């Protein structure tokens with residue numbers, strides 16, 4: 193132990209000799225070369241580079257059959273805000289009737305509002321989007337796709353429902369093949385029409401064949417029969433788009449694929465989608481122990497859907513979302529759990545939802561959407577801190593391309609904190625560790641045998657220093673204070689033991705100072721119903737190019753020199 197202070201006392205001196213080196217920056221998600229295809233579980237572009245779909249859903253399937261919000265803001269300003277909020281993609285919904293009912297498709301936007309008595313929407317639309325208001329509904333839909341394209345936003349066309357209106361219930365006649373409004377032949381006809389219409393539109397990168405299959409008629413045999421038929425129909429017309437298939441039971445269940453794979457004439461274009469909300473598990477989030485409920489929900493998610501990644505297919509979490517006001521306990525706890533999974537698995541996703549308000553939803557005009565990214569008048573983000581959290585998963589952590597000739601060279605870990613959407617980082621050598629944007633994360637290495645967490649290419653490891661004390665970086669990493677294990681049912685507490693009396697502590701963040709500390713582990717006992725989220729961390733695989741300026745490279749070689757040349761003799765002297 194006596195050796196350590198010696199190094200510490202050298203720190204100020206050594207840091208003077210540090211030369212700042214900067215690794216070259218590859219933009220994490222540069223403009224993609226279309227069309228997209230799949231490479232095992234990844235979606236990639238023409239050059240083989242990963243493209244992570246970080247989408248937001250934009251509804252265009254309600255009664256008015258017009259993309260929401262255009263009575264509040266000009267289309268171009270909405271598209272630009274989608275980009276500035278960090279999304280690269282929109283999941284644009286459409287009702288089947290738009291594609292199979294010519295008299296609906298040729299109704300103008302103005303008349304659609306008039307038929308619904310939405311006089312205020314007409315005035316707002318006229319003011320904000322005069323060039324769209326007298327287009328037919330199908331041309332207005334195309335105008336939205338086209339404007340998104342102009343702003344480099346990718347689009348997934350999502351057949352959300354049959355009859356225009358809010359989705360989804362088991363008995364709305366749109367749940368499953370054979371329901372009142374869901375004739376399989378007309379559905380194929382509609383998919384064919386949309387595939388034809390958007391053939392050659394390069395920013396339309398995928399078609400999601402049907403949202404949330406459900407209801408009393410659902411069954412596995414018809415799922416294969418019709419989904420395979422729909423997939424072939426779309427692919428035959430537009431082989432450029434990704435074909436995205438939804439599961440059963442409101443798209444929560446793909447488990448039937450374990451036994452029976454989908455059989456298609458084409459490869460490299462198939463993606464599966466799944467939905468995951470807080471209300472699926474509901475009250476247990478509030479009444480139960482969040483570690484336990486999260487553990488169970490994660491297990492269920494893997495069993496019902498996550499396994500497709502291991503089968504070599506991309507998984508698109510095409511709906512998740514919360515009341516962004518942060519007042520719903522169920523949503524808050526679920527989101528912490530979900531963000532950990534989303535970072536770890538690094539799958540593609542679409543947030544529900546963009547809309548701050550709807551022209552008309554379930555009979556209410558101007559319906560306020562508390563799950564919406566935008567505020568009621570679509571002028572700005574409803575809650576910017578929610579956006580900050582989402583930004584943690586917008587960029588890819590991993591991808592299929594390694595540096596040529598150096599497989600694994602870029603492999604490292606980042607330590608992700610779902611409550612903030614940030615990652616463990618170190619501003620400078622002498623400042624305590626804190627949280628920052630994951631793009632500025634340190635490259636960590638987790639040694640699963642020794643349980644140490646070190647900065648890649650250095651001797652520095654994380655060390656617990658005491659209750660409510662900042663975590664240290666040290667170079668003697670053999671003690672219990674340097675061993676970190678994921679514990680609890682959620683597996684998201686990173687736990688170590690203190691030197692003095694061996695007490696178990698957990699990594700935590702002091703949210704006032706933003707400093708990483710260790711504290712007594714929260715809510716480990718099943719009966720503890722407290723909220724452990726400040727202590728939830730995920731060790732996430734990453735191959736991102738680092739763009740941090742790291743003094744450690746040089747510092748480490750100085751340290752190396754001391755180790756080799758002086759440490760031995762010091763120990764002998766002592």
Ligand SMILES: *[C@@H]1O[C@H](CO)[C@@H](O)[C@H](O)[C@H]1NC(C)=O
Nearest residue numbers: 289292293294295296297299
């Ligand atoms: C087609 O759309 C028109 C206009 O919205 C509507 O009046 C008609 O009922 C629809 N036809 C069918 C078969 O749904």
Ligand SMILES: *[C@@H]1O[C@H](CO)[C@@H](O)[C@H](O)[C@H]1NC(C)=O
Nearest residue numbers: 516517518574575576577578
């Ligand atoms: C935004 O979300 C945070 C965290 O969930 C919450 O504390 C805050 O009150 C929300 N702000 C607004 C304006 O809704």
Ligand SMILES: *[C@@H]1O[C@H](CO)[C@@H](O)[C@H](O)[C@H]1NC(C)=O
Nearest residue numbers: 566567568569570571572574
């Ligand atoms: C938009 O809504 C926000 C809050 O809902 C409000 O503060 C703001 O004044 C509104 N802006 C306009 C132009 O109506």
Ligand SMILES: *[C@@H]1O[C@H](CO)[C@@H](O)[C@H](O)[C@H]1NC(C)=O
Nearest residue numbers: 217219220631632739740741
């Ligand atoms: C790292 O890259 C991200 C995204 O390109 C950028 O926003 C951030 O400012 C960069 N950080 C540094 C320290 O250069």
Ligand SMILES: *[C@@H]1O[C@H](CO)[C@@H](O)[C@H](O)[C@H]1NC(C)=O
Nearest residue numbers: 536537538590603732733734
């Ligand atoms: C992370 O990487 C390790 C080592 O390459 C691998 O064993 C593990 O399965 C990966 N985890 C995930 C979630 O991809």
